[in-house]
Amino acid sequence: MINRLRRIGLWGRGAVLAVPYLWLLLFFLVPFLIVFGISLSESVIAQPPYAPLVEWLVDEDAGTTKLQLLLNLSNYLRLGGDDLYVLAYLNSVKIALVTTICCLLIGYPMAYAIARAEPAKRGPLMMLVVLPFWTSFLIRIYAWIGILKANGVIDNLLQWSGLTTAPFELLYSDWAVYIGMTYCYLPFMVLPLYATLEKMDPTLLEAAADLGCRPWKAFLTVTLPLSLPGIIAGSLLVFIPSVGEFVTPELLGGPDTLMIGRVLWNEFFANRDWPVASAVAIALLLFLVVPIMIFQHVQGRQAEAER
Amino acid sequence: MKRMGFLSWALWFGYAFLYVPIALLILYSFNESRLVTVWGGFSTKWYAELLHNDQLLSAAWLSLEVAAMSATVAVVLGTVAGLALARFGRFRGRTLFGGMITAPLVMPDVITGLSLLLLFVALEQLIGWPDGRGVTTITIAHTTFTMAYVAVIIQSRLVSLDESLEEAAMDLGARPAKVFFVITLPIIAPAIVSGWLLAFTLSLDDVVVASFVSGPGSTTLPMVIFSSVKFGISPQINALATLMVTVVSVGIFIASLIINRQERQKQRDEQMAVQGG
Numbered sequence: 001m002i003n004r005l006r007r008i009g010l011w012g013r014g015a016v017l018a019v020p021y022l023w024l025l026l027f028f029l030v031p032f033l034i035v036f037g038i039s040l041s042e043s044v045i046a047q048p049p050y051a052p053l054v055e056w057l058v059d060e061d062a063g064t065t066k067l068q069l070l071l072n073l074s075n076y077l078r079l080g081g082d083d084l085y086v087l088a089y090l091n092s093v094k095i096a097l098v099t100t101i102c103c104l105l106i107g108y109p110m111a112y113a114i115a116r117a118e119p120a121k122r123g124p125l126m127m128l129v130v131l132p133f134w135t136s137f138l139i140r141i142y143a144w145i146g147i148l149k150a151n152g153v154i155d156n157l158l159q160w161s162g163l164t165t166a167p168f169e170l171l172y173s174d175w176a177v178y179i180g181m182t183y184c185y186l187p188f189m190v191l192p193l194y195a196t197l198e199k200m201d202p203t204l205l206e207a208a209a210d211l212g213c214r215p216w217k218a219f220l221t222v223t224l225p226l227s228l229p230g231i232i233a234g235s236l237l238v239f240i241p242s243v244g245e246f247v248t249p250e251l252l253g254g255p256d257t258l259m260i261g262r263v264l265w266n267e268f269f270a271n272r273d274w275p276v277a278s279a280v281a282i283a284l285l286l287f288l289v290v291p292i293m294i295f296q297h298v299q300g301r302q303a304e305a306e307r
Numbered sequence: 308m309k310r311m312g313f314l315s316w317a318l319w320f321g322y323a324f325l326y327v328p329i330a331l332l333i334l335y336s337f338n339e340s341r342l343v344t345v346w347g348g349f350s351t352k353w354y355a356e357l358l359h360n361d362q363l364l365s366a367a368w369l370s371l372e373v374a375a376m377s378a379t380v381a382v383v384l385g386t387v388a389g390l391a392l393a394r395f396g397r398f399r400g401r402t403l404f405g406g407m408i409t410a411p412l413v414m415p416d417v418i419t420g421l422s423l424l425l426l427f428v429a430l431e432q433l434i435g436w437p438d439g440r441g442v443t444t445i446t447i448a449h450t451t452f453t454m455a456y457v458a459v460i461i462q463s464r465l466v467s468l469d470e471s472l473e474e475a476a477m478d479l480g481a482r483p484a485k486v487f488f489v490i491t492l493p494i495i496a497p498a499i500v501s502g503w504l505l506a507f508t509l510s511l512d513d514v515v516v517a518s519f520v521s522g523p524g525s526t527t528l529p530m531v532i533f534s535s536v537k538f539g540i541s542p543q544i545n546a547l548a549t550l551m552v553t554v555v556s557v558g559i560f561i562a563s564l565i566i567n568r569q570e571r572q573k574q575r576d577e578q579m580a581v582q583g584g
Contacts, residue, residue, distance in 0.1 A: 012483055012484065013391075013395060013398075013483075016387055016390075016391070017387070017391045017395065017398070017404075019384060019387060020384040020385070020387050020388040020391070020454065020458075021400070021404060023384055023450075023451070023454075024388075024404070024407040024408070024451070025407075026426075027423065027426065027447060027448075027450075027451040028407050028410070028411065028451055029407060030426060031422035031423055031425060031426040032422055034422065034425045034426055034429050035418075035421060035422045035425055038425055048428050048432075106317075106320070106321055106324065107321070109313070109314060109317030109318070109321070110317060110318055110321040112314060113314040113315060113317060113318040114318070116314070125318075127563065128322060128325075129321075129325070131556065131559060132325050132326070132329065134508050134555050134559055135329070135551065135552045135555050135556075136511070136512045136529070136532075136548070136551055137512050138512065138514055138529050138532050138533060138536070139332070139532075139548040139551060139552065140328065140329070142332070142532070142536050142540065142544060142548065143328035143329060143331065143332040143548070144328055145536070145540050146331065146332070146335060146540055146545075147328060147331060149540075151342075151345070153331060183324065183325075183328070186321070186324070186325065190321075236413065237412075237413060240413035240414075240415070241413055241414070241415055241416075243415065244414075244415020244416065244417050244418060245415065246415075246416060246417050246515055247514060247515065247533070250537070251533075251536060251537065261415060261416075261417045264417045264418075264421065265417060265515075268421060268519075269518075274425070277421060278421065278425070281417070281418050281421050281422065284415065284418060285418060288413075288415075292410055292413060292414075295409065295413055296405065296406055296409045296410070299409050300405065
């Protein structure tokens with residue numbers, strides 16, 4: 001009886017699980033296989049603009065049909081051979097790294113201060129960090145255009161104070177991209193940092209102080225190592241999506257702010273070269289596989305620790 | 308003492324960095340002048356103009372429709388997925404499943420958008436569905452990446468929750484489905500509400516994925532904002548942004564009040580139950 005019930009239970013579980021599982025397989029995993037396949041095909045002027053990978057060849061004379069599989073690596077060779085793509089990848093990594101470091105420098109003291117605040121205040125203070133994340137990403141980027149442009153807020157302030165006389169434009173430069181991306185991704189850094197710092201036992205620091213350890217040394221030898229899981233999780237949450245960022249460099253960056261997300265977008269929408277766009281996506285994905293796997297590992301460990 | 312000074316200074320700097328741009332955005336939405344950053348006097352004319360912009364209004368309506376549908380589907384799928392990850396223990400394919408839940412959280416939008424579009428094109432060639440691209444394809448795409456967020460919220464709520472209530476109900480002979488609907492669901496209801504709200508805002512916010520998978524005639528609000536912002540800033544966008552920020556802040560405020568009150572009520576009930584027993 002119990003066995004039968006358990007079997008029904010297991011069967012029910014399987015049926016329940018199957019729905020999200022199949023959804024993700026179809027709409028998350030299979031698309032990557034298709035992208036990979038199309039990255040190996042040839043660009044043609046047709047609808048859709050790529051040559052089929054597999055074709056039936058009918059030989060009239062011999063009366064046979066053959067299945068032909070056409071794979072070409074030329075899209076990948078183009079990525080490696082053209083400076084544009086290599087530079088775009090390198091520049092994306094550079095911008096993502098700078099963004100991550102800026103978020104860490106601003107976010108760590110914030111998370112630390114909130115975690116050390118009175119327990120009743122922590123909730124509202126965290127709420128204030130998360131609230132901008134709920135308002136549109138696009139709107140937040142847009143807000144910076146008015147601040148950074150020539151005759152914008154910063155420019156007007158500088159001219160009014162007499163520091164500069166000529167119009168000064170920060171917009172359409174790499175600086176604007178750093179500011180905009182740090183601004184948008186900051187909550188992603190503060191959240192995991194706060195989660196680890198808040199759980200930390202404050203008596204550890206008291207013990208260090210009692211043993212004559214200076215505050216800065218206690219911070220470096222006790223707090224910092226203990227908050228490492230938060231630092232890693234936060235950095236990856238910022239770094240990985242930053243590498244493929246499109247909206248911020250498109251709106252705040254200059255025409256020479258090369259980022260791989262922009263290259264992919266242009267190959268797809270402007271050049272209508274789907275195979276090359278796919279190859280760019282696969283190359284980006286290969287680059288991100290290692291950080292994504294580290295992120296999953298950290299997430300999994302976090303879930304285990306909460307048990 | 309000196310260090311506390313540094314910390315509160317850093318905190319205030321952080322909040323100023325987060326809020327000054329939004330405050331300026333709201334301020335300039337009431338600017339009379341067409342030049343957004345030159346103050347020309349107080350005016351609400353941009354709000355009036357907004358109400359007559361039919362393209363914007365229809366895009367906003369479409370976005371709300373897509374966001375409501377995708378958030379609802381994402382909450383159902385994400386809750387089941389979070390439940391499976393937190394309560395089903397080890398099952399075959401768990402690693403792959405966990406991976407497919409966490410990867411969308413960090414996946415760059417351009418990759419998600421491109422891969423889903425190529426899937427829709429391939430499916431259309433193979434089986435004739437989806438017939439063209441539009442509301443359906445955008446909804447499917449948004450459901451796929453937002454359900455991951457819902458699943459993570461539900462999972463972390465369930466993991467931090469004591470399993471003994473569910474076990475007790477099972478021991479008393481309740482079937483798994485009944486346990487879920489009578490015990491688990493009411494407990495995780497606040498998490499489900501915040502999951503739905505998050506999925507809704509993420510969908511309302513997305514421009515990249517929607518640009519890939521939308522078709523002619525299905526332009527979402529972020530797509531309209533994006534293309535008009537590319538041509539420069541306009542006071543109308545400021546007015547629209549102010550409305551969106553206001554609606555979201557008020558919504559979040561009310562939701563957090565309700566959730567807080569429920570949590571407090573529940574704690575009180577639990578205390579009463581413990582004392583009574």
